[in-house]
Amino acid sequence: MQDHDSAPAGPDAAGDSGGAAPPPGPDPTVVARVRSWLAARRLPGPRPRPRFELRPPVTTAAGPPGTPASDGSPAGTQPAGAQHAGAQQAGLQQLRTVQWAHPVQLGFLLTFGVGLALLLFGIISANTQLLVWIGAALFIALGLDPVVRRIESWGAPRGVGVAAAVLMLAAILTAFFSILIPIVVDQTASFINDLPRMVSDFLESEFFHDLDSQFGIHDIAVNEVEKFIGDSANVTAVFGGLFGVGSAIVNTGFSVLIVLVLTLYFLATLPAMKYWAYRLAPASRRPRVEYLGEEITSSVGHYVMGQSVVAGLNGLVAFIAISIAGVPFGALLAFFAGLMAFVPLVGALTGGIVITLVALISGWQAALIFAAIYFIYLQVEAYFVSPRVMSQAVAVPGSVAVIAVIAGAALLGVLGALMAIPLAAAVMLVLREVLIPRQDRL
Structure with a gap:
């Protein structure tokens, strides 16, 4: 008896058995394509829905990450300017939606902001x-x-x-x-x-x-x-x-x-x-802010020191001129001249005029001698002393200095007049280093 298990399984044997041929298996390439197609179109998984929504959802022109833009490029590859413009437009639309959808919330926020501003103003005023x-x-x-x-x-x-x-x-x-x-x-x-x-x-x-x-x-x-x-x-x-x-x-x-x-x-x-x-300051602008801050503080410091030296020399010259002219109350008038010299531009001139009028009590000769000595020194101070002493301070134009001194004196008196020139120098430095270069780049 012949063993069928050990018989060869060739095509002749299959034909001899008289049975149908088995169906061919699935093509691996087709299976891989189908699986990749299903994976690419797989629906997102379940996401938790927020329980409370204070604001209605805002639909913007920008889609989710990976959504192609209007020009066919992905959203992540859009230019920075287009993304900024889209974000700004979305923010404006959201603000309009909040204004119309939540007037009570908007009114509360505005009232709270005004109250906070009034509180801050009251604290500063007190x-x-x-x-x-x-x-x-x-x-x-x-x-x-x-x-x-x-x-x-x-x-x-x-x-x-x-x-x-x-x-x-x-x-x-x-x-x-x-x-x-x-x-x-x-x-x-x-x-x-x-x-x-x-x-x-x-x-x-x-x-x-x-x-x-x-x-x-x-x-x-x-x-x-x-x-x-x-x-x-x-x-x-x-x-x-x-x-x-x-x-x-x-x-x-x-x-x-x-x-x-x-x-x-x-x-x-x-x-x-x-x-x-x-x-x-932001990290990207911190070096520039530090440079401007050091320039301003250094300028103010040198101005204060220089003005103190100039005022001391002014009082000393006034005392010498008063002693030569024979005007009484020399120490009192010299102290007044030095104190007035702290006020820039107009202080020394005003002090000299007042002392000249007081010197008229001793006679016109004494007043003339004092005025000649003192006002000649003011010219020397303006052209030789002040430029050397104030060489490291920020220069301020004469018109700006006069306006700053008048405004400072009107606000804080003598202290405001003393602080007016350094503050004006700081403002001019910021304008020169920040605003003007920015305007030149536009």
């Missing part, structure tokens, strides 16, 4: 004096910072430079209060005591008699004095003014103490303050 103290202290600290940095360049730590600058400032203030103040007080008292005699001498002078004969000045003056004395409200106002002067002196001393303490802290922590201020 602390105006503190802001003035902070500005004055920062102004003085920037003025002393060049001295500290010079000492640091010698290899000393900043603490040593701060201590040296503070000791120098304390020495100047001590010399001022111990030497100049007693002389000024004595001469002020002498001036007040001699004022009635000087007034009487003026009233008995031939010049006053000529004016009185033409205009009747004596009778007008007597009538006005009698009206002033006869009104009790004026006497009360005078005594109230005296008490007000006393309180003003106390407040001034307290303000000076606070400014000095803030100056010490600002001077010690100035590098850290500038570091954290620069960190507030």
Whole structure:
């Protein structure tokens, strides 16, 4: 008997068996194509639906990632300008949708913003004096910072430079209060005591008699004095003014103490303050902001130091001119000239005119000698002293300086006039380094 299991399975054997041929298997290439087609069109899986929707969905022109754009390119390959414009348009459409769909929410947000702005304005208005103290202290600290940095360049730590600058400032203030103040007080008292005699001498002078004969000045003056004395409200106002002067002196001393303490802290922590201020700028623009900040602070510091030197020289020259002319109250008038020289542009000229008018009491010769010496020095100062002393400060045009001084004096008085020029220099530096180059690139 023949073994069928061991028989060959060739085509002859299949034909001999008389059965049908088995069907061919699936083509692997076709299967792979079908699977890839199904994988490419597979539906996204289930996603959690948000429970609450405060805003209605906004349909924008941009589709999901990978969606082709209008020009046939994928969304991720669109230019940056087109993406920015699309995002801006989507934001505007979303804002319009919120405005129309949620008026209560929009009104609440607007009311909260206005209230927050009013609160901030109230806080600033209530602390105006503190802001003035902070500005004055920062102004003085920037003025002393060049001295500290010079000492640091010698290899000393900043603490040593701060201590040296503070000791120098304390020495100047001590010399001022111990030497100049007693002389000024004595001469002020002498001036007040001699004022009635000087007034009487003026009233008995031939010049006053000529004016009185033409205009009747004596009778007008007597009538006005009698009206002033006869009104009790004026006497009360005078005594109230005296008490007000006393309180003003106390407040001034307290303000000076606070400014000095803030100056010490600002001077010690100035590098850290500038570091954290620069960190507030974006990282891409931080080097530029740091450059501008260093330029502004350096310019303000050199301006303060230079103006102090110029004012000291001005007071010294005024004292020498007063001594040569033989005008009394030399220390008092020289102190006034140096104080007025701190006010840029118009301060020294105003002080010289006032001292010249006071010198007329001693005679026109004394006034002429003082005016000649002092105003010649002002020309030398304008063309030789100030350019050398202020060489490292930012130059400000004359018209801008005058406008800045007037505006600063109207806002903060003498302190505003002192701070006006550095602030104007800072604004001009920002305009020159930031705004003008940006306008040139447009």
